Amino acid sequence: MIGIIGAMEEEVAALQRDMEIEETRKIASMEFYKGRLCGQEAVVVRSGVGKVNAGICGAILALEFGADVLINTGIAGGLHPDIRIGDMVISRDALHHDMDASAFGDPRGQVPRMDVWAFPAEEELIERAKKANQRANPDIQTFVGRVVTGDQFVSSEEKKQELTEVFGGMCVEMEGAGIAQAAYLNRIPYVIVRSISDQADHCATEDYPTFEKKAIAHSVRLIREMLGNWGKLD
Numbered sequence: 001m002i003g004i005i006g007a008m009e010e011e012v013a014a015l016q017r018d019m020e021i022e023e024t025r026k027i028a029s030m031e032f033y034k035g036r037l038c039g040q041e042a043v044v045v046r047s048g049v050g051k052v053n054a055g056i057c058g059a060i061l062a063l064e065f066g067a068d069v070l071i072n073t074g075i076a077g078g079l080h081p082d083i084r085i086g087d088m089v090i091s092r093d094a095l096h097h098d099m100d101a102s103a104f105g106d107p108r109g110q111v112p113r114m115d116v117w118a119f120p121a122e123e124e125l126i127e128r129a130k131k132a133n134q135r136a137n138p139d140i141q142t143f144v145g146r147v148v149t150g151d152q153f154v155s156s157e158e159k160k161q162e163l164t165e166v167f168g169g170m171c172v173e174m175e176g177a178g179i180a181q182a183a184y185l186n187r188i189p190y191v192i193v194r195s196i197s198d199q200a201d202h203c204a205t206e207d208y209p210t211f212e213k214k215a216i217a218h219s220v221r222l223i224r225e226m227l228g229n230w231g232k233l234d
């Protein structure tokens with residue numbers, strides 16, 4: 001079973017409309033839609049915004065629904081200079097940019113006493129997502145890189161520079177690492193796919209509502225293509 005998580009209603013509504021729904025369950029105030037999506041057994045859910053919601057949601061998918069795979073879909077702010085609004089970023093790995101126990105000598109982003117700094121996404125899922133995006137959205141660029149996550153909407157050049165220099169972030173958002181951590185703790189593979197709605201700079205609060213719909217449409221097309229070709233890896 002494939003667990004698909006989007007933070008906001010807009011990010012999951014189209015996928016839920018596509019589904020043949022067998023069952024809906026409300027757990028922890030989240031509505032889980034279980035059924036078939038593009039030929040695959042799936043559960044689609046809106047987690048709500050932020051890392052805590054995302055982690056709780058990922059854990060429920062793993063423990064209550066027995067998800068074999070977690071996919072986090074949605075939008076993000078671009079950090080890398082080559083990324084344009086609308087482009088797709090697929091996670092190589094993900095970390096919490098707002099985790100900071102450097103007072104004890106840990107590198108920023110490190111969850112103290114965990115044996116990993118950035119949670120690695122699964123290679124095969126990365127490949128599948130990359131190919132699916134190239135087929136579904138041939139007019140945009142596909143990047144594979146580090147997703148940096150924090151409970152913060154980033155809209156300044158200074159913060160953006162920091163996220164690039166300290167963490168090597170490719171894009172910034174507010175849920176991915178929470179889902180990655182839930183997947184890591186439950187030993188299931190995950191990948192994050194995020195289309196860029198803004199550049200996380202001083203224009204971000206204006207760009208975000210302007211380009212949100214377009215970016216979401218790209219992520220939805222990628223997911224449909226990825227699930228539709230699940231059996232194949234060409």
Ligand code: ADE
Pocket residue numbers: 075076077078152153154155172173174197198199200201204208
């Ligand atoms: N999601 C989309 N754009 C974002 C940004 N600039 N910061 C955090 N999360 C985002």
